[in-house]
Amino acid sequence: MSSGFVGNVQAKAQEVAKEDFEKAKVLLSDAAKSGAYLYPFKGIVYFTTHKALWKPFASRVLPTLGLTAGVTAFMFLFTYLPQLAILVFVNGPLAVLTTVLLILNESSTIVNIISRNFLLQEALLDTFDGTLVARNANEIVSEGRQLKSGSDPIARLGKILKSPFSKFTPKALIRYVMYLPLNFIPVVGTVIFILIQGQTRGKSVHGRYFQLKRWSSSQQRDWLESHVxxxxxxxxxxxxxxxIPILSIFFAFTNTVGAALWAADLEQKNTQMTTGTALNLRESAKKAE
Structure with a gap:
C-alpha cells in the first residue's frame, strides 16, 4: 500500500513538473519572440545617444544620487552584520555575497519608493513621453498631454492631460516583505526573489502606455497575462x-526609455488587445495548463 502511495505521489509530481515545464516553454517563447529582454539595453544606447532626453535626468540627478548614497551607506552600516549573522546559518560562506545582494535589493527598493513618489515621477514621465515623441508616436502621446511644435522631443511636451504613472502601492511593499525570507535559501532563493521582484516590476513598466491607449483594467490584465x-x-x-549602487538613477531613466521604445514598436505594429498575438498566447497558455 505504501509503495502504491509513493508511486502515485511520484506520478503526480511528474505530471505537475511536466505542466510547469510546458507553461515555462510558452513564457520563454513569448519572451524570445518579443525581444523584450533587449529593451533595457536598447534604452541605454538610445538614451546615451539622444542628448535631448537628458534634461529630465539632469534636473534630478544630484538629489537622487544623494538619496541613493545615503540609503545604501545606511543599510550597509547598520543592517549588513545583523543580516549576515542570520544568512550565514543557511547560506554558509556564500552569505557574504547573498547578504550584499539582499542589501542592494533592499536599498534599491527603499530608494525607488522615495524617489518615484517624491523626486522622479514627473521626470520619468517626461522621459517616457519624450521618447515616444522622438520615435514619432505623437498621436498616442497627444492622448495624455498637449504637444508643442518644434524638433526637441522634451521641449515639445506641454500640459499633462492625464495623471502620470501610478505610485508605489502598499500592496507592493507587503508583497516585497512577504518574499524576503526566500533569501534564506542559498543562491537559488536570492535568484527567485529577484525574479519575483522582476515580475512585479514588469507589470508596471507600461502603465503610462496603457493609460495613453485608454485600456481598461481588464484589458491591461489580459494583455499582461498573455505576455508574462x-x-x-x-x-x-x-x-x-x-x-547597482550610484548608477541606479541612470538605469531608472534608461529603463524608462527602453519601456517607451518597446511601446513605440508595439504602436507601430498596431497591436490590438483582442486579436493576433495576445489571443494566440492566451490559447497556448490555456493548453499548457
Whole structure:
C-alpha cells in the first residue's frame, strides 16, 4: 500500500513538473519572440545617444544620487552584520555575497519608493513621453498631454492631460516583505526573489502606455497575462540594473526609455488587445495548463 502511495505521489509530481515545464516553454517563447529582454539595453544606447532626453535626468540627478548614497551607506552600516549573522546559518560562506545582494535589493527598493513618489515621477514621465515623441508616436502621446511644435522631443511636451504613472502601492511593499525570507535559501532563493521582484516590476513598466491607449483594467490584465514572459524578463533585467549602487538613477531613466521604445514598436505594429498575438498566447497558455 505504501509503495502504491509513493508511486502515485511520484506520478503526480511528474505530471505537475511536466505542466510547469510546458507553461515555462510558452513564457520563454513569448519572451524570445518579443525581444523584450533587449529593451533595457536598447534604452541605454538610445538614451546615451539622444542628448535631448537628458534634461529630465539632469534636473534630478544630484538629489537622487544623494538619496541613493545615503540609503545604501545606511543599510550597509547598520543592517549588513545583523543580516549576515542570520544568512550565514543557511547560506554558509556564500552569505557574504547573498547578504550584499539582499542589501542592494533592499536599498534599491527603499530608494525607488522615495524617489518615484517624491523626486522622479514627473521626470520619468517626461522621459517616457519624450521618447515616444522622438520615435514619432505623437498621436498616442497627444492622448495624455498637449504637444508643442518644434524638433526637441522634451521641449515639445506641454500640459499633462492625464495623471502620470501610478505610485508605489502598499500592496507592493507587503508583497516585497512577504518574499524576503526566500533569501534564506542559498543562491537559488536570492535568484527567485529577484525574479519575483522582476515580475512585479514588469507589470508596471507600461502603465503610462496603457493609460495613453485608454485600456481598461481588464484589458491591461489580459494583455499582461498573455505576455508574462516578456514583462518578467524586462522587469528582472531592469531590477538588476537598478540594484547597482550610484548608477541606479541612470538605469531608472534608461529603463524608462527602453519601456517607451518597446511601446513605440508595439504602436507601430498596431497591436490590438483582442486579436493576433495576445489571443494566440492566451490559447497556448490555456493548453499548457
Amino acid at each position: 514572459g516578456s514583462y518578467t524578463t524586462f522587469g528582472t533585467i531592469a531590477t538588476v540594473l537598478e540594484m
